[in-house]
Amino acid sequence: MNSSAMFSDSHPGLFTDLYELIMARAYLTRNMTGRALFSLHFRHLPKDRNFLLACGQNYLVQMIRELRFPADQVDFLADMDQFDEDFLDWLRNFRFTGDIRVLPEGTPVFPHEPLVEVEAPIAEAQMLETLVMNYVGTETVLASKAVRMVMAAQGRPVVDFGIRRMHGLDSALRSARAYRVAGIAATSNVRGSQLYGLPVNGTMAHSYIQASGDETDAMRTYARLYPGTTLLVDTYDTLAGVDKVIGLARDEGLEVGSIRLDSGDLGELAAEARNKLDKAGLNDIRIVASSGLDEWKIRELINQGAPINGFGVGTELGVSGDAPVVDLVYKLTEYDGRPCLKKSPGKLLLPGRKQIWRQTGKNRLYQGDILGLYEENHEGEPLLHSVMRNGELLESPPEPGDSRDRVQETLTHMPPELLQPDGAQRKYPVTISDRLKALHQQALRDVS
């Protein structure tokens, strides 16, 4: 189960912005070989979001360990006339030699808290920027959206149908890992399931009914071939479709597991369908719903008491429709032992090697985080831990199933208002430690 199975021949070294390479060469030419510290974090939560679920960072480290620049990529750079032979040789021999600290997969994370810290000779650390942001950003966006759907469904299974709407093949495949961590019950994505162990699930599309000509006949042959399957009932007329299922299940004894509603007023249709099924004594046939669902619509259906047993979500999950981007930044905070800041208006940047302590109250709920310097001591659970030292992996990346269990446990400690789809009135408190505050003030004086 290799995280880069679809990319085994890819050598993502040149998966980067050109300026990373231009800067790296400039650092090396000037003999700037001191160690740099970079922090991957975000400054603001998207609208309506109370936290993000940090994902992908432990798998990223595997890619970094294997980062190389094959000959054809170096030749491409050589043709650009921006790079001297010394630098091209440095790339040919490249191996990452630094240290990396990360949050565990699926950790709820808040503004200014590092998801990843990279410490390495500056040219090496700089060159990782684009890959780190894209790789962790993708899975964090996907897992953060997925957990909202899971919370809204209040225990009912949420199944991912999003692969067809996602951006490209890589995002669609890795989503199966992020969704597994976030608590999605199953996916329609076959290859993603094979790679990352999220159960795979699927039934029929309208095209099957259309091609078969007669709807009842299509349902009959399908349920015979796949006993216990889910039948789509809305190809022509939803409630007439339900009646046909009832005929097949009650009168012909066909084994039908569920019906799926995929258009119209899902709440109303679910109530009518449930009523019909129950009257026919088919209490065991479940109702699943899909069609443009998001966390708000799921919550509304549940609040109105719609008898829906599970949800299929596609588009909104697959691209995180309300927030397709998180403003992750990968910022230099220290070079050669000296804190480094920039002072662009409105963009707080905290210096130093950090730790996050998550504090639990007597009610077992998280009551806030302390964001401080790594060498400090505070009460609470320290969240950042080393996964790479001198370019060597200290541990294998976690199994997605273990991360999923950890997320489930974690969510029981989250203040309940943070688990709602809407932005909470009271933001989760992240307190900057006195020592980090003092270092920040000192660093600001140094750049002014």
Next chain:
Amino acid sequence: MNSSAMFSDSHPGLFTDLYELIMARAYLTRNMTGRALFSLHFRHLPKDRNFLLACGQNYLVQMIRELRFPADQVDFLADMDQFDEDFLDWLRNFRFTGDIRVLPEGTPVFPHEPLVEVEAPIAEAQMLETLVMNYVGTETVLASKAVRMVMAAQGRPVVDFGIRRMHGLDSALRSARAYRVAGIAATSNVRGSQLYGLPVNGTMAHSYIQASGDETDAMRTYARLYPGTTLLVDTYDTLAGVDKVIGLARDEGLEVGSIRLDSGDLGELAAEARNKLDKAGLNDIRIVASSGLDEWKIRELINQGAPINGFGVGTELGVSGDAPVVDLVYKLTEYDGRPCLKKSPGKLLLPGRKQIWRQTGKNRLYQGDILGLYEENHEGEPLLHSVMRNGELLESPPEPGDSRDRVQETLTHMPPELLQPDGAQRKYPVTISDRLKALHQQALRDVS
């Protein structure tokens, strides 16, 4: 320059929703081996959009030609107990044997017009659905957003900085092809440039200035190493940064090509910077701007006369922030010579094998399309053409550079109001031919 260079070992056969396989087996078990016709199209334009730019379809065909199911993937399916040995053998021997018609890369396309039509034995055509939607959807979303930025910039170069914000590696790489077609001037994306020939471009990040300690010194060493480079001026104070550049360029004779503004009020800062540079006699130093730009902000800066020579766009371009998804559907419209429809409320589906005729008025502007049946004859340019017959490619996919030229030419024929960022008052007219209307009515009667 292989379109699937990052995926050469991937075998995207199982890049699919499970139901495609479940249905395929059901078709085969029932001896439903008739030919099916599927149409890839969208029903509604996203808000504020006047057209989409169809992209990716000609490259998709290459993947389809090479679609196979390697042993480990078939074994994975075998373990699911949903597939009999006949079907698994069919997969082991799979080769697509059908016909495919597509629009040329970069064709402006409107609701209900097919981007792709697939005609093949139904099990084969069904199995392509997920891959077709994801593959063409991704590049169509990206190119459609990019062309809006290009139009808003009115001839000034637009450079892509989006790779770090995009969803996954595949989307970020293929974006370089879609952006090239759409008219983006250059990209920061090195590997994308290598694969798809969009010029690559990049300079420096704030971290270089921060790590160097002294801003002037950082600028000096950089411009010496890279004569004619772009210097970032906003690390500490934008206008003070401009003064430092002036000192280096005028007094020390350093060769500086441009300055880049990356925060604050870009219009105001550009005006003040231009004024300072011109007063110093540095009229040749150009000003480029970035920082959260989209097509509306670019238009506003140009309308207010901001002296900006080029734009860098990242986040909004990379995920198509206002419309990360297009509602592409891949719908069965005919099976075994019989038109097939479904009747889900509000979802028009037109039957039959189609052609689009694009009609040009005396003013050289497109005045409307006729959407009719393939065998009809109408005035105008027929847009769909065959690229695959019996599983064999009829032509090589176009060079992205040729498609780019074609798009540039095409845009000169578009009614000007459709080229604005806002939704036009008058929608572009797509007329359904009388014969297609009649076939639609007939098909509706058949399913009622």
